[in-house]
Amino acid sequence: MRVLVAPDKFAGTLTAVEAAEAIAAGWRRHAPDDELDLAPMADGGPGFVDVVHTALGGELEVVTVRGPAGDPTPAAFLVAREQGDGGTAYVEAAQACGLHLVPVEQRDPERATSYGVGELLAAAVDAGVSRVVLGLGGSGTNDAGAGLLAALGATHTGGTLEEGPLGLEGVSAVALAPARARLGEVEVVVASDVDNPLLGLLGATKIYGPQKGVAEERISTLDALLEGFARATAPRSISTPGAGAAGGLGFALIALGAARRPGIDVVSEACSLAERARAADLVITGEGAFDFSSRSGKVPSGVAAVAASAVRPCVAIAGAVLLGSREMRTMGVEAAYALVDVVGEEAAFADPAGSLATVAERVARSWSR
Structure with a gap:
């Protein structure tokens, strides 16, 4: 039996690569003769570069940049070149x-x-x-990409672009021409699973600000600061789907002319996932929490869609499963298995790889021939 193992990261515990290896280890305990194809996945957030590097190879370039708090921070991007073109950088x-x-x-x-x-x-x-694919997700910022624009050379009147949303007070005009010139003829593609606008009840600050530490009573103030900056920069991009991604980084990149694609689609193509699904008898996906957010743009929904196109069954393994069977099957997932239900919450966090392997072994008993 051929099994395609295509999980996302288990946030805070396992990378996608580690999760795929743990699932494979558990599966082999029960079905050592099955052929396992490991395809760790990402949607543009943390782990994006590692996953694409695993799939495509290429050269990792390491640089030091300014972190979210201003500290020097090492960061890597991947350069993958094909004969006849300048290649693509994955950031x-x-x-x-x-x-x-x-x-x-x-x-x-x-x-x-x-x-x-x-x-x-x-x-x-x-x-x-010739092309840069920039994965968005997991950001700790909420500055509508003002810092990014400043680093690329955008000029402004009033305020400052480099000190987070509080620095945006008083910004009355932003010139994007220098930033666009810095990018030159390079095509920029935004890989993101988020389609929120920049502002309002579904915007970056309201939806994602609290998980970054924004106090409830400060949400309206910061949203207003982002609105003033955005209207001084590129008002037509404010309501564009995806502008609210990564604390508004989507807005800045769209304003510079970047195209947007779902991150799972970008990674699926890089991994040749559709072709590999057609060669498999079963597809396994997974993530830390299989919940309402998994239904749109996330790795499990993307992998399930690929499996459905290949007419292959898809099952999910997650830290916790918070969706009912009807919702799962609407996504194309036949069944889902939770670590916390099998080994308990304490064990799941104490030994995530071992717990994932244990659950994968049980899944193999039900699904392997």
């Missing part, structure tokens, strides 16, 4: 502005900057590629 915004880069007690989303993402993007452009 992960979270490596420069990720929430994980700042300890909880030191987080200040009102001052956190995306400046380092602009530095990382500029370094990728300087590598001589």
Whole structure:
């Protein structure tokens, strides 16, 4: 039997690569003769570069950029070249502005900057590629990409672009021409699973601000600061789907002319997932929490869609499963298995790889021939 193993990361515990290996280890305990094809996945957030590197190879370039709190931070991007073109650079915004880069007690989303993402993007452009794919997700910033624009050379009147949303007070005009010139003829593609607009009840601050540490009573103030900056920069991009991704990084990149694609589609193509699904008898996916958000744009829904197109059954393994069977089957997932139900919450967090392998072994008993 041929099994395609295509999980996302288990946030906070396992990378996608580690999760795929743990599932494979558990499966082999029960069915050692099955042929396992490991295809770790990502949707543009943390782990994006590692996953694409695993699939495509290429060269990793390491640079030092400004982190979300202003500290020097190492970050890597991938350069993958094909004969006859300048190649593609894959960049992960979270490596420069990720929430994980700042300890909880030191987080200040009102001052956190995306400046380092602009530095990382500029370094990728300087590598001589013809295209840059920038994965968004997992950011600790909420500055509408103002820092990124500053790093690329955008000029402004009033305020400052480099000190998070609080620095945006008083910004009355932003000139994007220098930033566009810095990118030159390089095509920029945004890989993101988020389609939120920049502002309002479904915007970056309201929906994602609290998980970054924005206090409830500060949401309207920060949203107003982002609105003033956005109207001074590129008002037509404010309501564009995806503008609210990664604390508004989507807005800045769209304003610069970047195209947007679902991150799972970008990774699926890089991994040749459709072809590999057709060669499999079963597809396994997974993530930390299989819940309502998994139904749109996330790795499980993307993998399930690929499996459905290949007419292959798809099952999911997750830390916790919070969807009913009807919702899962609407996604194309036949069944889902939770670590917390099998080994308990304490064990799942104490030994995530071992727990995942244990559950995968049980799944193999039901699904392997």
